[in-house]
Structure formats: structure tokens, C-alpha cells
Amino acid sequence: xRPFTRHRGIAAPLLRINIDTDAIIPSREMKTVSKRGLSAGxxxxxxxxxxxxxxxxxxxxxxxxxxxxASILLGGANFGCGSSREHAVWALxxxxxxxxxxxxxxxxxxxxxxxxxxxxLVLDDALVRQLAAQVVKNPQQAQLDxxxxxxxxxxxxxxxxxxxxxxxxxxMLLQGLDPIALTQQSQARIDQHxxxxxxxxxxxxx
Amino acid sequence: MSGRxxxxxxxxxxxxxxxxxxSSLILIDRIFLHERTGAVALESLxxxxxxxxxxxxxxxxxxxxxxxxxGRNDNTRMPSGKAFIQATRKAARAAGIRLFDLDDPQQGIAxxxxxxxxxxxxGLTLVCPDSHTCTLGGLGALAWGIGSxxxxxxxxxxxxxxxxxxxxxxxxxxxxxxxxxxKDLILHLIGRYGxxxxxxxxxxxxxxxxxxxxxxxxxxxxxxxxxxSAFSGLVAPDEKTIDYLRGRDYAPQGPLWEAALADWxxxxxxxxxxxxxxxxxxxxxxxxxxxxxxxxxxxxxxxGQVPDPARCADAGGRxxxxxxLNYMDLQPGQAMRELRIDAAFIxxxxxxxxxxxxxxxxxxxxxxxxxGVRAICVPGSSTVKREAEAEGLDRIFTEAGFxxxxxxxxxxxxxxxxxxxxxxxxxxxxxxxxESRQGPQTRTHLASPATVAASAVFGRIGAASELSA
Numbered sequence: 001x002r003p004f005t006r007h008r009g010i011a012a013p014l015l016r017i018n019i020d021t022d023a024i025i026p027s028r029e030m031k032t033v034s035k036r037g038l039s040a041g042x043x044x045x046x047x048x049x050x051x052x053x054x055x056x057x058x059x060x061x062x063x064x065x066x067x068x069x070a071s072i073l074l075g076g077a078n079f080g081c082g083s084s085r086e087h088a089v090w091a092l093x094x095x096x097x098x099x100x101x102x103x104x105x106x107x108x109x110x111x112x113x114x115x116x117x118x119x120x121l122v123l124d125d126a127l128v129r130q131l132a133a134q135v136v137k138n139p140q141q142a143q144l145d146x147x148x149x150x151x152x153x154x155x156x157x158x159x160x161x162x163x164x165x166x167x168x169x170x171x172m173l174l175q176g177l178d179p180i181a182l183t184q185q186s187q188a189r190i191d192q193h194x195x196x197x198x199x200x201x202x203x204x205x206x
Numbered sequence: 207m208s209g210r211x212x213x214x215x216x217x218x219x220x221x222x223x224x225x226x227x228x229s230s231l232i233l234i235d236r237i238f239l240h241e242r243t244g245a246v247a248l249e250s251l252x253x254x255x256x257x258x259x260x261x262x263x264x265x266x267x268x269x270x271x272x273x274x275x276x277g278r279n280d281n282t283r284m285p286s287g288k289a290f291i292q293a294t295r296k297a298a299r300a301a302g303i304r305l306f307d308l309d310d311p312q313q314g315i316a317x318x319x320x321x322x323x324x325x326x327x328x329g330l331t332l333v334c335p336d337s338h339t340c341t342l343g344g345l346g347a348l349a350w351g352i353g354s355x356x357x358x359x360x361x362x363x364x365x366x367x368x369x370x371x372x373x374x375x376x377x378x379x380x381x382x383x384x385x386x387x388x389k390d391l392i393l394h395l396i397g398r399y400g401x402x403x404x405x406x407x408x409x410x411x412x413x414x415x416x417x418x419x420x421x422x423x424x425x426x427x428x429x430x431x432x433x434x435s436a437f438s439g440l441v442a443p444d445e446k447t448i449d450y451l452r453g454r455d456y457a458p459q460g461p462l463w464e465a466a467l468a469d470w471x472x473x474x475x476x477x478x479x480x481x482x483x484x485x486x487x488x489x490x491x492x493x494x495x496x497x498x499x500x501x502x503x504x505x506x507x508x509x510g511q512v513p514d515p516a517r518c519a520d521a522g523g524r525x526x527x528x529x530x531l532n533y534m535d536l537q538p539g540q541a542m543r544e545l546r547i548d549a550a551f552i553x554x555x556x557x558x559x560x561x562x563x564x565x566x567x568x569x570x571x572x573x574x575x576x577x578g579v580r581a582i583c584v585p586g587s588s589t590v591k592r593e594a595e596a597e598g599l600d601r602i603f604t605e606a607g608f609x610x611x612x613x614x615x616x617x618x619x620x621x622x623x624x625x626x627x628x629x630x631x632x633x634x635x636x637x638x639x640x641e642s643r644q645g646p647q648t649r650t651h652l653a654s655p656a657t658v659a660a661s662a663v664f665g666r667i668g669a670a671s672e673l674s675a
Contacts, residue, residue, distance in 0.1 A: 016529070017522045018401050018501045022640045028622035031286045033245045033293045035354075045642050076522055078402040081435060082638060083619075084337040085243070086353035104402055107437060108337055112353035125522065166369050168227035180256065183363045186223065186231060190365055193222045193233060201219075203458035203466035204235055204330055206262045 002117035003176030007098045008145040009071035012061045013132035019075055020082030021109060025091045026051075027083075038087050039094035066139045072146070074132045075102035077125060080109025089116045099146050101128055101153070114169040117176065119148060121163055131155055148174055209476025211373045212442050213408040216348040216473070220331050222365060229367045234360045236263050236325055238316045238334035239303075241294040242270035247335060247357040248297035256362045257301075264303040264361065265325055266294065269315045271621050272308060274584050274611040279308065283623030301361075312455075314587020314613040317341040317555040321425060322589055324454030328443035328470045333360055338555045338637065339438075340431040344424030345451070346443035346473050348408070351432060371437035372482040374407035375475070378415035380490030385671050387565070388423035389557060389635070389654040391415070392430040393495035395487065397505030400523075404436030407483060410475060411441050415489035421450040422561040429556045430637050433502040442474040494669040496542055497639045497652040499530030504639070506542060508657060508669040514538035533641055534649045535629070542667050545651070548630040550581040550662035551644070552608075552655050554618040557635035558586030562655040563594045566635075567602040569659035569670045575607035576665025582609045584616040608662070620645045633661040 028051075029041025040054070047062060049055040056063040062070060073092075079102035080088065089112040092100070099119040110120040123131070134156045135142050142156035148170060153161045165173075172179065183190075198205055210218070222231040239247065244266050251258070258264055271287040272278060280288045291308070298305040306313045312323065317338055320326040328346035333339060335357040342349035352366070360366050376395060382388075396403065409431050411424075419427065424441045431439030448467065451457045458466045494508045504527070506513065515527035515538065531538070536545075552558065552566050563585065575581045583603050585591035591613055594600055600610045617626055618636040625645030626632045632650050635658045639650040651667060660670040 015522070017526045018503070020638075020640045022619070022638070022643055026642060027619045028285075030242070031622070033249065033290055035246065035250070045646075051646065076526075078405070078435060081401060082337065082432075082640060084335055084351040084353055086246075086335070086355060089353070104405055106435065107405070108351050108353060108432075111356060115353065115355040166228060168225060168229035168367065168369060171227050179367055180254075180359050180362050183231065183359065183365055183367060187363075190222055190231070190233075190363065194364070197219075197233065201329075201465075201469060203462040203469070204327070206456065 001176040001178065004098065004117055004119050004148055004173040006147045006149065007071065008143055009098065010067060010069050010139055011072040011074055011131070011135045011144050012067040012070035012139070013074040013136060014061055015074060015076050015129065015132060017076035018078045018081055021080055021085050021088040022082055024080065024088035025085065030085065030087045035090045036094065038091035042091040042095045071096050071098045072144050073097055073100045074128055074135070075100055077103040079105050081106035084108045086112045089113050089118055093118055101131065103128055114172050115179065117173065119146065119173055121146065121153070123153065123161060123163055127161060208480045209478040211475040211479040211481065212346070212410055212440055212473060213348065213373055214479070216329055216331070217370065225367065229369050231365050232331060232368050234333055234364055234366055235330040236265070236332040237357065237360050238320060238332065239264065239266040239357065240270050240316050240336060241268045241272070241290050243335040243354045243357070245290060245293035245297050247354045247361065248301055249293065251358045251361055252297070252300065258303065258361045260364050261302040263364065264301070266298045266303055267306040267316050267319055268294070268308050268313060270615050272614045274614045274616045276612060278612055284621045287621070287623065311588055314589065315555045315558070315615055317429065318559060318586035318590065321345055321421070322454065322587060324451050324457030327451065327457065327466065328447060329473050333357070333366065337432045338429055340436070341425050341429040341555055343428035343431065343439040344421060344441050345447055346441060348438060348440065350438040371408045372406055373480065374404060374409045374436065374483040375481040376409060376411050376485045376487060378411060378413040378487050378489050380415055380488050381418060382415055382489045382492060385656065385669065386492050386494055387654045387656065388419055388427040390492055390495040391489060392427050393497065393502065393505040393652060394492055396430065396434050396502045399485065401433060401501050401503040402435045404431060404434035407436050409434065409436040409439045411439060416441055417444065420561060421446055422559040425559070426556055430502065433637055443470050494654060494657050496657060496667055498534065498536060498542065499527065500533055500639055500641050501526065501530070502639065502652065504530055508542055508667060510542055512536045512538055512540040512542065545631060545667045547579060547633050547661055547666060549626055549632040550575070550579060550658050551617055551632055551634040551636065552658050553584035553586070553616050554636040555586065556637040557655050558584060558590065560590050560593050562635065563590065563599050566655040566659035567599045569656050569663070569673065570606040570608070571602050573606055573663050575662045579662055579665050581607055581662045582611065582617065584611040585613050588613045617644050619643055633658050633667060
């Protein structure tokens with residue numbers, strides 16, 4: 001997995017609350033049994049005037065020249081709620097998004113993010129709006145600088161804002177860890193637990 | 207030391223170790239897959255050279271993208287759906303896991319199958335790459351939705367690394383009025399506290415109104431815990447749970463059943479358990495609910511009105527409401543009962559069990575769906591379908607003008623194949639009213655099966671109680 005240590009990039013505000021994973025990638029866009037080839041379907045319902053012909057909707061933020069090359073999204077509360085589809089994260093990552101800043105995230109979505117090298121970064125609502133206001137004046141110049149090592153966002157106005165992230169998620173991102181390999185280091189402990197548990201809860205085993 | 211909650215007890219028993227990073231390594235008792243994400247997880251695992259460590263604890267069904275029309279086969283209407291079905295079948299066989307295939311008499315929606323076959327049991331941990339896995343909390347199982355990568359982790363190690371959620375309790379006092387259901391209760395809860403109201407919490411439902419619910423209603427209640435952003439929902443098991451599970455295919459038998467009962471008797475929150483957040487609901491004050499907007503939190507009552515965004519204090523909520531009004535083509539103050547519908551849908555892991563179909567059929571018996579309304583019923587599993595047919599419910603549905611389908615997730619969401627129409631207004635027993643969820647620009651109103659059936663008869667949103675009046 002691609003590690004996330006520090007990232008400076010263009011941000012795009014999408015300050016709606018409850019942006020669900022159906023909106024991030026509609027079910028109809030999940031066309032292959034693969035984690036790739038999904039970015040064209042990203043925000044398809046909002047990004048295109050007509051999903052069939054893929055005519056871009058000029059009013060959608062990611063279609064605007066000012067935000068071309070955006071790698072950071074500024075979102076509303078409960079970002080990524082709804083369906084557990086990891087395709088939402090795969091589509092965002094393939095599109096080039098590295099970090100989403102929002103007041104809160106859907107829990108499954110946030111878990112999916114960290115397992116794919118995307119940083120779900122929580123800042124309070126007023127601060128997200130403040131960052132958006134700074135960014136939109138000149139998105140190509142007014143970039144955000146995100147430092148996961150020190151858990152800080154450097155805003156275009158020069159102010160640094162601290163954030164926190166569950167340490168397990170932070171380490172996974174910083175080191176690009178493979179959680180399965182990590183867990184397999186505890187295999188002896190797992191097997192021991194299983195053996196004891198099988199004695200204690202024989203009814204739970206098939 | 208204070209007492210422990212039901213959630214604490216299940217969690218502690220499954221915690222293998224705590225990690226330096228604050229997460230816990232949690233033993234996973236059962237894993238359920240489906241054809242939408244199952245093949246991705248299994249293939250990715252196989253590519254990495256990692257076997258499924260305990261295949262006997264893994265199940266897979268075909269529910270998400272299979273057709274629900276009679277005579278269906280692998281050639282689903284969803285573009286490239288066939289590839290998902292066939293890749294899942296191949297991967298499931300290679301991994302040696304139990305697959306409920308298209309022609310299997312037990313095929314159905316994962317969260318309908320796992321209770322009815324006794325795959326989910328009180329006190330077990332169960333995960334599935336599907337957000338509505340929390341449904342199984344209705345039996346007292348700790349069950350939650352995960353992504354595909356986490357599913358690979360669970361398949362390869364029989365564990366997950368999870369950060370422990372906080373404890374929340376919703377005390378449901380009083381008695382639900384006749385005609386008001388678990389669906390109405392959960393829509394009310396989300397409407398009152400918001401779609402993010404349960405974030406970061408494992409949510410236990412308790413109180414006399416919960417004890418009075420049958421198991422299928424408890425499954426409905428917990429199904430929508432994820433729409434409340436909760437980690438999962440839980441109801442403590444009781445005699446109803448035991449009666450429900452006794453003799454089911456994968457439930458323990460003989461001495462193992464006795465051992466299970468002994469264990470389950472401990473599965474309740476201690477009197478002095480501590481909860482981080484507590485809510486109270488007086489269920490006697492509730493009435494049939496329906497959503498007006500594009501989030502489950504946009505809930506009101508069937509007798510209510512479309513709210514006015516101007517009265518919403520929060521700016522983010524206000525703009526979302528305005529956006530939802532535009533999408534749904536509604537004006538503040540409109541009576542919900544005045545809204546004409548184009549279609550009615552009964553189905554999904556929320557409300558397509560036998561009791562749901564019975565409730566809808568009780569409304570439809572001897573009545574007809576209003577002219578111009580397309581009405582569809584999709585049983586939650588092939589078993590539900592057979593049992594409903596044995597009672598003659600299928601005839602009640604079809605004589606009323608409902609289509610009677612094969613089991614699957616169907617038009618709970620639009621995967622590119624069959625859908626509700628462009629800008630059509632649909633009353634639906636499902637769980638999500640998101641933009642374009644049931645079809646391009648489709649306008650979804652969530653409600654209970656009885657309300658869906660009554661609305662189908664009226665051709666507008668309406669409650670079953672209006673019919674008998």
C-alpha cells in the first residue's frame with residue numbers, strides 16, 4: 001500500500017453533509033470484478049449532465065479548471081456514509097484523491113480509506129469551511145499541506161491546524177502497512193485463543 | 207468496577223489482544239460474502255497466495271445483482287453482472303466455502319439467510335462486506351459491515367483489527383401503537399437525532415417496546431443502525447430469540463444447544479453497566495413514519511408535512527434540506543398524504559421477511575393497487591418466498607396487482623439493470639432514500655411494508671389505518 005506521510009495539493013470543496021458512497025460511486029458504475037477502472041464513475045451522478053454520454057456538468061467542482069488536479073476533498077459531516085462498497089475509495093484513489101477533510105466520516109468508509117492509502121482527516125465544521133473559503137479564492141495557488149507525521153494541516157494563510165487520527169490508522173498510513181501481514185505475526189496467539197475458545201464455546205464452531 | 211454492557215461482554219470474549227496502536231484484534235466467528243464484493247475479496251486473496259483460513263465459517267450468497275424475474279440465470283440484466291456471478295461461483299468453489307447459488311433452495315439476501323438458517327447466533331461476531339450486516343444484532347450477534355480489504359483480512363486470519371466503539375443505549379419505553387412497526391421506530395430515531403447520531407457507538411436497543419418485538423422486527427430495527435452511523439445495533443437475546451433459533455440448519459443441536467443456552471443467558475447488559483450515550487423514546491407516542499428527502503434523517507410521519515428548511519437552525523442541515531426538496535420536487539408544508547406515487551416496492555434486507563409480507567398482504571387482501579402504480583414484491587429469501595406461497599400470500603399480492611418475484615436485493619438499489627423510472631416517486635420498504643439509489647433521479651420515500659401496501663392501494667402516500675376507517 002502506498003504510504004501517506006506528507007502531501008501538498010490542490011483542494012476542492014464539496015461541502016454537503018451526508019455524502020453517501022452511492023453518490024461517490026453509483027452502483028451502476030461498478031462494472032468489473034476488479035479494484036481498478038472505477039475513477040470514470042467517481043461522483044457520476046453529479047459530475048456528468050448525462051451519465052450515458054458522460055457530458056461533464058460544468059457546475060460540479062471537479063470539472064472546473066480552477067480545481068484541476070485536485071488531490072484533496074473538503075467535505076461535509078458524515079462523509080462516506082451508507083454502503084460499505086470499497087469501490088468508493090478505489091475510485092477516489094484512482095482519480096488521484098489522497099486526503100478527504102471533513103467534520104466526520106462514515107466508519108466503514110474511513111476504515112476503507114486507511115487500507116488504501118487515503119487519509120480521512122477530521123477537522124471541525126467551521127475550520128473545514130474556513131479552509132474552503134481560503135482555497136476557492138485561488139485553488140491552484142492556495143494549496144493545503146498535510147503532514148501526517150506531525151498531524152498538522154498547513155492552511156494557505158500560513159496557519160497550522162492540528163488534527164488527530166486513531167494511532168492504528170496513522171501507523172498504517174505512515175508506513176503503508178499490510179494489515180494481514182501484521183496480524184499474521186500474531187498467528188501463534190490467535191491459534192492459542194482459538195483453541196481455548198473452542199473449549200469454552202464449542203457451540204460457536206461449525 | 208462497574209458492570210458491563212451486552213456489547214462489552216461480546217467484545218471482551220472475542221478480544222485476542224490489544225495492539226500498541228490502541229486497536230483490538232477481534233476473533234471473527236462467521237464471515238458472509240456476496241457476489242458484488244465476494245469475488246473481488248476472494249480473488250485478491252488468492253492472488254496474494256493467502257488461503258481462506260477457516261472455510262467452514264465462511265458463507266456466500268448471490269443476492270446483490272442477480273435478476274429477480276422468474277426463470278433467471280447467470281445472464282442478469284445488469285451490464286457485466288454475469289462476470290460477477292460466475293467469478294464469485296468459481297472463487298467460492300475454489301475456497302471451499304458454502305455458496306447459496308442461484309438455483310439453491312436456500313438462496314436469498316445474506317442478512318435474511320443468516321438468521322433463518324441459524325448462521326448468525328447470539329454472542330457471535332459476524333462480518334460481511336455489506337453495510338447492513340448490523341441487521342443480525344437483532345439476534346444478539348455482534349455483526350458489522352466492512353470493506354473488501356477488511357474481508358480479506360477476516361478470511362485470511364479469522365480476525366479483524368478494530369478500534370473499540372463506545373456504548374450507546376436507546377431505551378424504548380411504552381408500547382408501539384397497533385399499525386406502528388419497528389421500521390417506524392428506527393426512522394423516528396434517525397429523524398430525531400440525525401443520520402450521524404450513532405457515530406462511533408455500538409447501539410443497544412432495550413426496554414419494554416423492544417421485548418415486545420418479534421425477532422424479525424428486531425432484525426428490521428438493527429438493520430438501519432448503520433443509517434444512524436452506529437458501528438452496529440444490538441438487542442439482548444431472550445426466550446423469543448431461543449424459540450426462533452431452535453432447530454435451524456446451522457444452529458447448534460443437542461448438548462451444544464444446551465451449552466449455547468447457558469452462554470446466552472449471560473448476554474444482557476448488567477444493571478450497573480455504563481453507557482457513554484443514552485436516549486429515551488416513548489414508543490406509545492409514535493405513528494407510521496415516512497421519509498420526505500434524500501437521507502434517512504429526513505423522516506416525518508405519514509400524517510405529517512414536508513418540513514421547512516428555514517426552520518432548521520444548522521446551516522449544513524438547511525442546505526441539505528433545500529437540496530433534498532429540489533431533488534424530491536417538494537414544497538415545505540405539503541401534506542405527505544397528498545403525494546402521488548408512481549411505484550411501490552416491498553423488499554430488501556430491511557423488510558422482506560415473512561412477517562413483513564404478512565403485514566403487507568393483510569392490507570392488500572381483497573384490494574387493488576391504484577391505476578398507474580407499478581407495484582413489486584421481492585421476498586428476502588427463497589425460503590421466505592416458499593413459506594409465503596404456502597400461506598397463499600403470493601396470490602394476495604398478485605391479485606392486488608403486485609408483481610411477485612424471486613429472492614434478491616433487487617431494486618433496493620440500481621446496479622445498471624432493472625430500476626425504478628426517471629424522477630418516479632416510489633414508496634419503498636427499503637433502507638436508503640439517497641439520490642438515484644433506486645434508479646436515475648428516482649424519488650424514494652422509505653416506509654414500513656404496511657404503509658407501502660396502503661400507499662400502493664391509494665396511489666398516494668397513506669397509512670393502512672386510513673383503509674379500515
